[in-house]
Every structure is written in structure tokens, then in C-alpha cells.
Amino acid sequence: MTSQTDLYQQVILEHNKKPRNFGKPAHHTHAAEGFNPLCGDHLWVYLTIDSGADGSEIINEAAFEGSGCAICKASASMMTMALKGQTTTAAKTLFTEFQSLLKGELNPESQPHQLGKLKIFSGIWQYPARVKCAALAWHALNGALNNQKTVSTE
Amino acid sequence: MTTLQMTAPASKTFSGHTFSVDSVRQDFPILATMARGRPLVYLDNAATTLKPKSVVDAVEKHLLLGASNVHRGVHYLSEKATAEFEASREAVRAFLNAKEKAEIIFTAGTTASINLVANSYGSMLKPGDEIVISAMEHHSNIVPWQMLCERQGLVLRVAPINDRGELLMDEFEKLIGSRTRLVAVVAVSNALGTVNPIKDIIDLAHSRDVPVLLDAAQAVAHMPIDVQALGVDFVAFSSHKLFGPTGLGVLYGRRELLDRMPPFLGGGDMIKSVTFAKTLYADLPAKFEAGTPHIAGVIGLGAAIKYVQTVGLQQIAAAEAELLEYGTKRLKEIEGLKLIGEAQHKTSILGFVLDDVHPHDIGTILDQEGIAIRAGHHCTQPLMDRFKVPATARASLAFYNTKHEIDALVAAIIKVQRLFA
Numbered sequence: 114m115t116s117q118t119d120l121y122q123q124v125i126l127e128h129n130k131k132p133r134n135f136g137k138p139a140h141h142t143h144a145a146e147g148f149n150p151l152c153g154d155h156l157w158v159y160l161t162i163d164s165g166a167d168g169s170e171i172i173n174e175a176a177f178e179g180s181g182c183a184i185c186k187a188s189a190s191m192m193t194m195a196l197k198g199q200t201t202t203a204a205k206t207l208f209t210e211f212q213s214l215l216k217g218e219l220n221p222e223s224q225p226h227q228l229g230k231l232k233i234f235s236g237i238w239q240y241p242a243r244v245k246c247a248a249l250a251w252h253a254l255n256g257a258l259n260n261q262k263t264v265s266t267e
Numbered sequence: 268m269t270t271l272q273m274t275a276p277a278s279k280t281f282s283g284h285t286f287s288v289d290s291v292r293q294d295f296p297i298l299a300t301m302a303r304g305r306p307l308v309y310l311d312n313a314a315t316t317l318k319p320k321s322v323v324d325a326v327e328k329h330l331l332l333g334a335s336n337v338h339r340g341v342h343y344l345s346e347k348a349t350a351e352f353e354a355s356r357e358a359v360r361a362f363l364n365a366k367e368k369a370e371i372i373f374t375a376g377t378t379a380s381i382n383l384v385a386n387s388y389g390s391m392l393k394p395g396d397e398i399v400i401s402a403m404e405h406h407s408n409i410v411p412w413q414m415l416c417e418r419q420g421l422v423l424r425v426a427p428i429n430d431r432g433e434l435l436m437d438e439f440e441k442l443i444g445s446r447t448r449l450v451a452v453v454a455v456s457n458a459l460g461t462v463n464p465i466k467d468i469i470d471l472a473h474s475r476d477v478p479v480l481l482d483a484a485q486a487v488a489h490m491p492i493d494v495q496a497l498g499v500d501f502v503a504f505s506s507h508k509l510f511g512p513t514g515l516g517v518l519y520g521r522r523e524l525l526d527r528m529p530p531f532l533g534g535g536d537m538i539k540s541v542t543f544a545k546t547l548y549a550d551l552p553a554k555f556e557a558g559t560p561h562i563a564g565v566i567g568l569g570a571a572i573k574y575v576q577t578v579g580l581q582q583i584a585a586a587e588a589e590l591l592e593y594g595t596k597r598l599k600e601i602e603g604l605k606l607i608g609e610a611q612h613k614t615s616i617l618g619f620v621l622d623d624v625h626p627h628d629i630g631t632i633l634d635q636e637g638i639a640i641r642a643g644h645h646c647t648q649p650l651m652d653r654f655k656v657p658a659t660a661r662a663s664l665a666f667y668n669t670k671h672e673i674d675a676l677v678a679a680i681i682k683v684q685r686l687f688a
Contacts, residue, residue, distance in 0.1 A: 121632060121686055129687075152627055152643060153657025180657075182625035183687070243631055 119236055120243075121183065128187035133194055134176040141174065146263045147253030149245055154181030156189055158253040162201060170201040177253075182246050188234065189250030195231055201258055203227070208255050215244050286582040291667050294319040294574070298667060305637025308672045313457050313616055313663030314641050315507045316488055318571075322511055325570035326563045337562055338536060338553075352562055355569030356552070362572050363502065363519050364493045369551040370525065372518040373560050377484040378407040380503035380518035381451070383555060384480055385411035387528040388449065388501075394420030396448045399477075401426045401434055401463070402653055403456040406646040408482045412451060422446070428653065432459035432608040436467065443475050450479045454486035458645040458661065459608030460591075460616030462490070469499055478524060484508055488665070489587060489614045491580050494519055506564060511571035515564035518555070525551050532557040578666065586666040591615040594664060594673045601680055607659045615664035618645075621680070624687045626658040632686065633660075636679045 141159040148155045156179025165171045175193040196204055210226050213219035217238030219226060226232070234247050245266040256264040292298050295317045300307050309317060329351065335344035337352045359371045374380045398412045402425055416423050426439040443450065450472045454465050469479045478500035483492050487504045494502055506515040530537055530548055534557035539547040548554050575583065594617050598604055607618040621629060630642030641661045644651045651658060662676055
């Protein structure tokens with residue numbers, strides 16, 4: 114990956130500029146704060162989780178607010194989109210797969226995954242200093258799902 | 268009125284010496300390499316300076332052909348290494364114009380030097396005593412004092428700065444009171460480039476019998492530090508910001524103070540004699556140099572000082588002043604860019620932020636263009652808070668940089684802005 118179009122793709126730039134599901138919702142059942150004190154990326158993730166007919170837990174709403182770099186904001190924005198309608202079990206699978214993607218351990222072209230559009234963050238492993246930016250919202254999600262109030266990726 | 272036609276000379280002459288950027292660039296082989304498929308543009312000199320070939324050669328020569336321990340061997344290699352090691356100490360002494368070689372103590376870096384003073388000199392202080400620092404200190408000149416304050420019930424006072432990043436000397440003066448036991452201040456800010464009025468600070472502190480420690484990490488490669496002319500009590504700096512190896516630093520201390528101070532680290536080399544009943548400490552500088560030192564590093568630092576003296580600190584300062592002026596002018600032309608640090612008296616550090624682009628995104632995109640800058644808080648979080656930014660992007664220039672490289676920086680910043688528009 115030598116061209117900037119690979120990391121700063123239009124999709125990421127667009128989500129940075131117009132983040133989806135941005136702002137604190139009036140109602141939520143789960144929340145957690147993510148903070149990287151070293152770079153100043155700071156966000157909150159809010160979830161509304163309801164019980165499904167079969168006893169599973171469904172994430173009906175996902176939102177975030179905060180400030181950070183483009184990678185951090187775009188990752189958070191795309192995460193909230195990917196989470197809506199998913200069971201918490203599926204969300205945990207996504208979390209694990211996304212971590213593997215960031216570490217360069219999951220090749221989205223040759224290995225099975227549920228990441229969909231999130232695979233755009235593949236290749237970031239070549240910029241180790243920026244991995245934590247893409248990971249922050251996901252660690253906050255993991256915190257929210259596990260009733261942990263504050264997380265940091267540093 | 269006559270208009271003077273100026274043509275850009277290939278080389279400039281200062282005080283009889285010739286300085287040619289093309290020629291000095293040959294001394295740094297890394298400058299001819301590529302980064303991410305582009306020619307490297309190295310603008311991160313405040314983080315660490317590049318190493319000239321003569322320094323690497325000196326280190327290599329020692330490791331390959333001269334490796335042995337210093338100060339205790341009775342054989343040829345050890346005596347040769349000791350002589351080279353001590354010749355470097357003499358080079359540092361001359362570089363700082365210290366009165367005697369024994370006042371030069373080798374440490375692991377600026378941070379280690381400051382921790383030595385905080386622990387050793389600090390151990391002689393009493394609850395309620397005060398240490399004065401400034402708002403633009405690096406964490407390495409904040410945290411050791413906070414730890415001392417916590418350990419011994421001291422009070423840390425912080426002198427404020429203005430929006431240009433200059434010390435407010437009136438406020439500074441007010442903080443030096445009857446309980447002040449040390450002023451510890453940075454000579455050049457690593458985040459802002461501000462050159463502090465160190466002579467004024469030292470004179471002010473001394474008029475109240477308060478010793479002064481200078482954090483000269485960012486200063487030594489850019490301006491002469493004459494410890495006798497300044498009358499300064501302690502000076503801390505790192506080899507790696509002076510074109511030398513990493514893992515090595517210097518503490519200059521006035522003998523009068525060093526003699527009174529207890530050792531910091533105990534162990535080999537810092538003793539005269541050891542029995543289980545009583546240990547007698549060695550004289551300066553060995554008293555503060557426990558353990559086998561970074562011998563290759565010290566020899567490398569000697570070569571680095573020689574290199575700086577060959578190029579000439581005046582020539583270096585003049586070349587960097589020209590780069591700073593050009594870089595400041597070019598960056599100010601960019602709409603949406605704000606310089607952080609606009610002191611009247613600056614070294615060649617250009618800290619900046621862009622509207623709506625996080626410094627880390629600037630850093631990564633510039634990196635993809637082969638341009639190395641630093642993005643972050645530069646180990647000065649309280650300073651970032653002062654300017655209400657989470658981080659800045661920082662281009663820091665050295666004498667081997669060129670205006671062409673500054674043009675490349677400007678073009679890349681404009682590219683960032685287009686990408687984020």
C-alpha cells in the first residue's frame with residue numbers, strides 16, 4: 114500500500130465529514146466511553162439492545178459522539194451502521210473479525226468473514242501507529258456489551 | 268532608491284567558513300534514500316537528528332576493532348577505549364565550555380539527567396520547598412519534579428506563557444520566592460520552537476540564590492551553550508538530538524553543587540572502596556556514573572561534536588534561521604493553517620494545525636508522500652491544553668534541509684486540504 118487512496122479512501126473521507134448515527138440518543142440501554150489520551154481521540158458509543166422473540170439480544174440502535182481523527186470517526190460511523198439489527202453475538206463476532214483485520218491476520222479477499230464494507234480498513238496494519246485509531250470505537254462497543262464504562266486502546 | 272538584485276548563491280560564507288547544503292547532505296547517506304516509494308524528506312529533527320557517516324564510522328570502529336570495557340582494564344584495548352571515552356568527555360567539556368572535565372556526567376539521556384538531579388539534589392530538599400518550571404516543559408522536565416514533590420512534600424510552581432508561546436517573565440519572577448530551591452526550565456521548546464531568555468532567567472534566579480537547571484535537549488544542536496558565560500548550574504541534553512547515538516545523555520553540573528549531592532545510582536565504577544560496613548564513593552564524575560557506560564555511544568557523541576564543530580554552530584544556526592524564515596512565510600500563505608508557536612525568538616520548529624483535519628491524518632498523508640513529520644502532543648500535554656488543541660503537526664528543520672523540501676511540505680499540506688475538502 115503506497116498510495117494514499119488506499120488508506121484515505123473516499124468512503125472513509127465521506128464518513129469523516131458526515132458521520133452517520135452521530136450524537137447522543139435520548140434513549141439507550143448500553144454505553145461506554147473510549148479514550149486514547151496519547152492522541153486525544155475521544156468518543157462515546159450508545160446502544161439500544163432489546164430482547165428478540167427467540168431470546169436473543171438485538172442491537173436496534175447504535176450511535177456515537179466525540180472527536181478524533183478521520184480514521185477514528187469513519188471507523189465509528191461505519192461500525193454503528195454495521196451493528197444495527199445485529200444480535201449481540203453477531204456483534205461480538207464482528208468485533209473479533211475486525212481486530213484480526215486491523216492486525217493483518219485476516220485477509221478479507223481470501224478468508225471468510227462477515228465484515229462487509231468494513232473490510233475497507235484492511236491494510237491499516239501497515240501503519241501501526243494508526244491501528245488504535247480504527248480500533249477505538251470497537252473497543253468502546255466491546256466495553257458497552259460487557260458493562261465496562263471506559264476503555265482505551267493505548 | 269536603488270534596488271539590489273539578489274541571486275541565490277549555491278553556498279554561503281559565514282565568518283570565513285563555507286557552508287554548502289549540497290555538501291553537508293553528502294554526510295548523511297539516509298537523505299538519499301526513499302520512504303514509501305518517494306524520496307525521503309526528513310522534517311522530524313526535533314524528535315531525533317540524523318547521524319552523519321563520521322559518527323557511525325566512529326561507533327563501528329569501536330565495536331568492531333576496539334570493544335572493551337573502560338576505566339578498569341589493564342590491557343591495551345581497555346586503555347585505548349578509556350582514552351577515547353575520556354577524549355569524548357573532554358570534547359563535551361569544550362563544547363559547553365565547562366571549567367573542568369569532571370563536571371561532565373554521562374547518563375542515559377536528557378530524561379535520565381533530569382531524574383538524577385531530581386533524585387540527588389532533590390533528596391536534600393525539605394517539605395514546603397518549591398521547584399519552578401514553565402508551562403512549555405517536556406514531560407521529562409515535569410514528571411521527575413512531580414514525583415519529587417509527591418515523595419518529599421515539595422510544591423511545583425508553573426510559570427505561564429502567552430499566546431505566541433513566550434514565557435511571561437513578570438509572572439516567572441513572581442514565582443521565585445523564599446522557598447524556591449530550583450528553577451528547571453527548557454532552553455528551547457520542542458513543541459513551539461521558542462528560545463527562552465535563559466540568561467535573564469539564570470540572572471534572576473541567581474539574584475535570589477536559586478540554582479537553575481536547563482533542559483537543553485532541543486537547544487544544543489542549534490545554538491552555543493556556554494555554561495560559564497551563562498553561569499548555569501545544571502544542563503541536561505541527549506546525544507541523539509546532537510547527531511549522536513541514542514541511549515546517551517549528558518548532565519553538566521557545577522562542581523560546587525555536584526560535590527554536595529549524594530550519588531543517585533549505586534554500583535560498580537562509582538566507588539572508591541566497598542566493605543559490608545562502609546562504602547566510600549568515587550570522586551566526580553565517577554560518583555554519578557554507576558555501571559558500565561554506553562561506551563560506543565560516548566565515542567559516537569565525541570565524533571558528533573567534532574562534526575558539528577567542523578560544520579560550525581554559527582553556520583548551522585544561520586542556515587536554519589533562513590529555513591525557518593522561508594518555512595514560516597510559506598506555511599502562513601496556506602489558508603486554514605494556524606501556526607502553534609510564534610515567538611519572536613525561535614529555532615527552526617514549525618508546529619501547526621489545519622482546520623477540520625486531525626494532526627494524525629496530516630502525519631499519515633505526509634508520510635505517504637515520503638515526508639517525515641511528527642504528529643501528536645510531543646510529550647507536552649499541558650502545553651497542548653494551553654493552546655486548546657489535542658495535538659499538533661510539527662515540521663522541525665535541520666541545517667541539511669532545503670527550501671525545496673519545504674516546498675514539498677507545502678504541496679503535501681495543500682494535498683491534505685484538498686483530500687479533506
